[in-house]
Amino acid sequence: MSVRVRYAPSPTGLQHIGGVRSALFNYFFARANRGAFVLRIEDTDQGRYSDEALQDLYDTFAWLGVRWDEGPDCGGPFAPYVQSARSAIYREHAMRLLAEGKAYECFCSEARLDRIRRIQTANKMAPGYDRHCRSLSAAEIAESRAEGIKPVIRFKVPLEGGTTMHDVLLGDIERKNEDINPDPVLLKSDGFPTYHLANVVDDHLMEISHILRAQEWVPSAPLHVLLYESFGWTPPIYCHLPMVMGSDGQKLSKRHGSTSVREFRDAGYLPEAVINYVSLLGWSYDDTREFFSTSDLERLFTLDRLNKAPAVFDYKKLDWFNGHYIRMKSDEELAELVVPVLKRDGVLAENPQASELALVREAMPLIKERMRVLNDASGLLRFLFAEPAEYPAEELVPKKLDAKGARAALGEAAGLLEGLASRSEEEAERLFRGKADEMGVKLGDLLMPVRVAVTGSRVSPPLFGSIRLLGIEKTRSRIERAMSLLSK
RNA sequence: GUCUCCUUCGUCUAGCGGUUAGGACACCGGGUUUUCAUCCCGGCAACACGGGUUCAACUCCCGUAGGAGAUACCA
Numbered sequence A: 001m002s003v004r005v006r007y008a009p010s011p012t013g014l015q016h017i018g019g020v021r022s023a024l025f026n027y028f029f030a031r032a033n034r035g036a037f038v039l040r041i042e043d044t045d046q047g048r049y050s051d052e053a054l055q056d057l058y059d060t061f062a063w064l065g066v067r068w069d070e071g072p073d074c075g076g077p078f079a080p081y082v083q084s085a086r087s088a089i090y091r092e093h094a095m096r097l098l099a100e101g102k103a104y105e106c107f108c109s110e111a112r113l114d115r116i117r118r119i120q121t122a123n124k125m126a127p128g129y130d131r132h133c134r135s136l137s138a139a140e141i142a143e144s145r146a147e148g149i150k151p152v153i154r155f156k157v158p159l160e161g162g163t164t165m166h167d168v169l170l171g172d173i174e175r176k177n178e179d180i181n182p183d184p185v186l187l188k189s190d191g192f193p194t195y196h197l198a199n200v201v202d203d204h205l206m207e208i209s210h211i212l213r214a215q216e217w218v219p220s221a222p223l224h225v226l227l228y229e230s231f232g233w234t235p236p237i238y239c240h241l242p243m244v245m246g247s248d249g250q251k252l253s254k255r256h257g258s259t260s261v262r263e264f265r266d267a268g269y270l271p272e273a274v275i276n277y278v279s280l281l282g283w284s285y286d287d288t289r290e291f292f293s294t295s296d297l298e299r300l301f302t303l304d305r306l307n308k309a310p311a312v313f314d315y316k317k318l319d320w321f322n323g324h325y326i327r328m329k330s331d332e333e334l335a336e337l338v339v340p341v342l343k344r345d346g347v348l349a350e351n352p353q354a355s356e357l358a359l360v361r362e363a364m365p366l367i368k369e370r371m372r373v374l375n376d377a378s379g380l381l382r383f384l385f386a387e388p389a390e391y392p393a394e395e396l397v398p399k400k401l402d403a404k405g406a407r408a409a410l411g412e413a414a415g416l417l418e419g420l421a422s423r424s425e426e427e428a429e430r431l432f433r434g435k436a437d438e439m440g441v442k443l444g445d446l447l448m449p450v451r452v453a454v455t456g457s458r459v460s461p462p463l464f465g466s467i468r469l470l471g472i473e474k475t476r477s478r479i480e481r482a483m484s485l486l487s488k
Numbered sequence B: 001g002u003c004u005c006c007u008u009c010g011u012c013u014a015g016c017g018g019u020u021a022g023g024a025c026a027c028c029g030g031g032u033u034u035u036c037a038u039c040c041c042g043g044c045a046a047c048a049c050g051g052g053u054u055c056a057a058c059u060c061c062c063g064u065a066g067g068a069g070a071u072a073c074c075a
Helices: A017-032 A051-064 A087-099 A110-122 A138-146 A195-205 A215-231 A261-266 A271-279 A294-300 A315-328 A331-344 A354-370 A376-385 A403-416 A425-439 A443-455 A463-470 A472-487
Strands: A004-007 A036-039 A103-106 A152-155 A162-167 A171-176 A185-187 A210-214 A237-241
Touching: A004 A017, A004 A210, A017 A036, A017 A051, A017 A210, A017 A237, A017 A261, A017 A271, A017 A294, A051 A261, A051 A271, A087 A103, A087 A152, A087 A185, A087 A195, A087 A215, A152 A215, A162 A215, A162 A237, A171 A215, A185 A195, A195 A215, A210 A215, A215 A237, A261 A271, A271 A294, A271 A315, A315 A354, A331 A354, A331 A376, A354 A376, A354 A463, A376 A463, A403 A425, A403 A443, A403 A472, A425 A443, A425 A463, A443 A463, A443 A472, A463 A472
Parallel strands: A004 A036, A210 A237
Antiparallel strands: A103 A152, A152 A185, A162 A171
């Protein structure tokens, strides 16, 4: 059987990391099995729909480098791939169930629905529709119609018996029909389908073979099976993925930290790190391997390596992956990624000069091992493009020295500056080490005042390299500024 | 409340009847080092509990507890 899978997001918000992981698993599964990956937009909730959300969806996957084989933007044999453009199809199918007596019109007002829900919860009963309209007489229906009430169409869930849903991961899941959502709405009064109808109809029509989606959908799966049966269709193969949780074990949400791929992107995470990390949430390859490129995953992904238990999203481990992938970049690649960040943070102007860009490129070896996210570059490199901000004079004084000693160190360092640019790292170090010995201080103590003078911080990229990039003149003036600060 | 699912170090996980229960992140030490980082070495740390089945259970079965998800004219 040929594999056809889909990602079917609802454009109501930014692409959530959990949803994206589901999309990725579908995509990898399709690739690994030479199948098709379909994108379908489930925009049936007009109230929550947003254009920005749709744009974010496209931006996110473009950034991740993931393409679908069929979708709204590229078409395909089962177009359209946007549910709002398929209304007639859903209506037709709802009408069919209505005609066959498998669904019915419901005229209940929202007020009445609210009321029964309140009563039910007050009496500690399961909230749900009371099936009031399930057995309306023809006369009653005509009367409501005459009043101009727009009905919804509800599905007749069997009152007895049970339904079994098979899941590749979870096995057979049985449910008594009486425990299934009592007669869910299929077609809303605005004429749009609900998720249940549209999803089932489209998955069947688009010949979806496997449904890989998060476990939060398990409870509605038996209902979907019932729907397939009502239409006389065979359900696809289900595989409910473990969910992604926050550190407290609850569904990952805003209060745990970033949740959208966009936020991670803006924070300076690399797509390969996000993909790699997220793929290891609920899936593993073996007992040791943890680095996977997209193309590795496109080859290696299998359902039988999936885990059942929910996974907690660990921001620290993502950081680690990101640092790893940053270090894997060539200096050229990294510079290209860092320049936009530098511009955004005002370290570089909007239209930097070629010399400035060259400087950024030259600085990459100095900061590559020091970045966890691309955004770290701004803090690390700002000193190259602007005078250090005000810092307290005490910063210049190492623990082992006093102000006088620090001042002396700066003076000696200034004297060694000439010709530093042409010296190798080793020569420069030998030179300064010799001076430190002469002064009877440790190299670190000689260098620390200079480091602060030059970069404005005790934490910085390697000093000699930094000085070389900054230039002797600027270095000298910063050292002088520091010395005068100390003499105040 | 009801239904369903889940349960190995703090976290992600390996394990598929017999292992000193392995790896990674985090954390804590140590080394390299010019600060920070990188890198290297070492350490800490887990089979939720109780019954079975079996010569033998982390592994199989049944309970219990805990956790999560779902209970919409949202998906």
